[in-house]
Amino acid sequence: MKRIVVLLMALMLMGSSLAEGVLVTYFSHAGENYNVGVVEEGNTAKLAKVIAEQTGADLFEIVPVVDYPQSYDECLEVATAEQREGARPEYVSDVENWEQYDTVFIGYPIWWGEIPNIVYTFMESHDFAGKTVIPFNTHEGSGQSHSQRGIENTLPDATVLQGLAVRGATAQNDADTTTKAVSDWLSGLGM
Ligand SMILES: Cc1cc2nc3c(=O)[nH]c(=O)nc-3n(C[C@H](O)[C@H](O)[C@H](O)COP(=O)(O)O)c2cc1C
Numbered sequence: 001m002k003r004i005v006v007l008l009m010a011l012m013l014m015g016s017s018l019a020e021g022v023l024v025t026y027f028s029h030a031g032e033n034y035n036v037g038v039v040e041e042g043n044t045a046k047l048a049k050v051i052a053e054q055t056g057a058d059l060f061e062i063v064p065v066v067d068y069p070q071s072y073d074e075c076l077e078v079a080t081a082e083q084r085e086g087a088r089p090e091y092v093s094d095v096e097n098w099e100q101y102d103t104v105f106i107g108y109p110i111w112w113g114e115i116p117n118i119v120y121t122f123m124e125s126h127d128f129a130g131k132t133v134i135p136f137n138t139h140e141g142s143g144q145s146h147s148q149r150g151i152e153n154t155l156p157d158a159t160v161l162q163g164l165a166v167r168g169a170t171a172q173n174d175a176d177t178t179t180k181a182v183s184d185w186l187s188g189l190g191m
Helices: 002-017 043-055 072-085 117-124 147-154 168-173 175-188
Strands: 021-026 031-033 037-039 058-061 101-109 132-139 164-167
Touching: 021 043, 031 072, 043 058, 043 101, 043 132, 043 168, 043 175, 072 117, 101 117, 117 147, 132 147, 132 168, 164 168, 164 175, 168 175
Parallel strands: 021 058, 021 101, 101 132, 132 164
Antiparallel strands: 031 037
């Protein structure tokens, strides 16, 4: 009996040390945005929360140390400069217990056809070896643009699954359509 208890405890300890958590990490810009006016919560943030709810994942928001301008036009200018310079803007705090996650969703808006530079800061700051990465994004016409390939190239040691692109205005204003898009996508991925 004692041996069985010891064996069970050893198995439980082994199980708890294996990474099996799911993390939804995202960057999103609140304030004025294309097609939605001035919003308190960004479009990608809304989409991230639907994904976290359906997968039971933890959430981590990539929050910039230096805020992006609230104004859409000014934000366009900052994004242009960041892309031109290959900037790696810093973000506040970080994911706790990174090792515990074996699946990491990464969410972002499309900025000038690309992944915002601050998301590259995040990707380049973590070890993704052996992890499964699942991109998602919002946009206003570009779909995923080049972002799926951008992630695959940046994280060669991860297995990158097919991402989901949702219109920003849909993520912001149409919860039913967003929820269905997410559940269809997740079941297509076998999740
Ligand atoms: C700097 C900037 C650049 C953008 N560039 C594009 C683009 O190239 N293609 C596109 O479809 N949408 C573009 N958009 C629209 C955003 O991708 C879209 O509004 C997105 O839903 C914003 O998500 P967020 O609220 O999470 O930041 C751009 C928006 C901003 C602020």
